[in-house]
Amino acid sequence: MMELSGLPAISAPLPWHASVWSRFNRQLQDATLPHALMLAGPSHCGKARLALALSRLLLCKAPSGGLNCGECHACELSASGSHGDWRWLQPEEKSRNIKIDQVRDAVGFATRTSSFGARKVMVLAPADAMNANAANALLKSLEEPSPGTFLLLVCDQLHSVPATIRSRCQIVRLPGPELAVSLEWLDKATGDREESARLLELAEGMPLLAEAMCGRSDAEQLIALRVACRGLVAGKLDVFEASGMLADAPAAEVLDQIAAAVRAVLRGASRAMLTSARGQALFGLLDAVTDVQRALRGGANPNRQLMTEVLLEKLHSILGDEGAGVSIESGSGR
Incomplete structure (x- = not known):
C-alpha cells in the first residue's frame, strides 16, 4: 500500500518512466492531458509512484523543471497527505478490495468544487481491486467528469477491470525497466x-x-518463495519440495509467485510453444490463478495448503518433469 504522509517535498517519476513523464508534461502544457488515465503494467514496475508524481504535479501551484515545486502550500499539503483536492483510493487495512463505499465517497468528492485550486485528483490503486458494484459506481465520474478533475487508475491486470471502465480511460502501458x-x-x-x-x-x-x-527483515523468506516456484519451473524441485517451501506463505503471496512463474515461462516461450496445447494450458492456468486472486480480494478464504498443492500440481503437469525448458532471465526488463 502507498504511504501518503511524510512524503518528500518533490515526487519524481522513476528513471524508466522518463519518456512517459515527458509526454504527460507536454499534454499538460498543451491542455490535452486526458481527464482519465489508466496506468497499466507489470507488478512492481512503479505505476503507483508515477501516479503519485503526476498527482502532485497536477496539484502544484508553481511546477518547476517538469516536477511539483515542493515549496508552495499545495505541495506542503500533498506531502502531508492532507490536500483537500486529492483522494487516493486503495484497499483498506486487512482488505484486498476497494469497496463501494470508498468509491461512492470519491464520486461525491469528484462532483464538488475544488477547495484550493483549479484541479482535483483522484487515484485508484489498484483499480483492478474494485468489485463490479464499485466499478459501476465509478462510471458516473468517468462519464460526466467535473471540470479540472483528473482520475488516475493504476492497474496490474487490464482484463480484470470492466470494459466499461477501460473504454473511458486513455490506457498508458508501462513496460518494465x-x-x-x-x-x-x-x-x-x-x-x-x-x-x-x-x-x-x-x-x-x-x-x-x-x-x-x-x-525487509523477511527478505530471505521472500527470496525462498520465489526460488520455490522458479525451481519447480526449471525442473529442479518437485511439487512436494516447492509446496513445502511455500508452506508458511500467505495465500496472496503464493498466488503472486505462481502467477509470476507462469508469466516468466510464457515470456521465454517460442511462438510455436505459445500456440501449442502446452502454451494454451499455461494461459488457462494463469486465468485460473487470476480468478482465485480476484476471489481473495472479494473476501474468499480458500484452504491455502490445498490451493497451493492443486496449482503447483497443475503447473507441474503442464511443464512435465523436465520443467519448462526455458531460461527465466531478468534482463528482459518486462
Missing part, C-alpha cells in the same frame, strides 16, 4: 552491484521488488 537502468537505480539502495544483480534476478527484473527484498 531495462537491466542497466534497473541495476544503476538499485545500486543506490544496496551499495553493491553484485547484491543488486542477485536481488534483481530473483525479482525477475523488477527493481522495486528487489528494493523491497533488500529493505
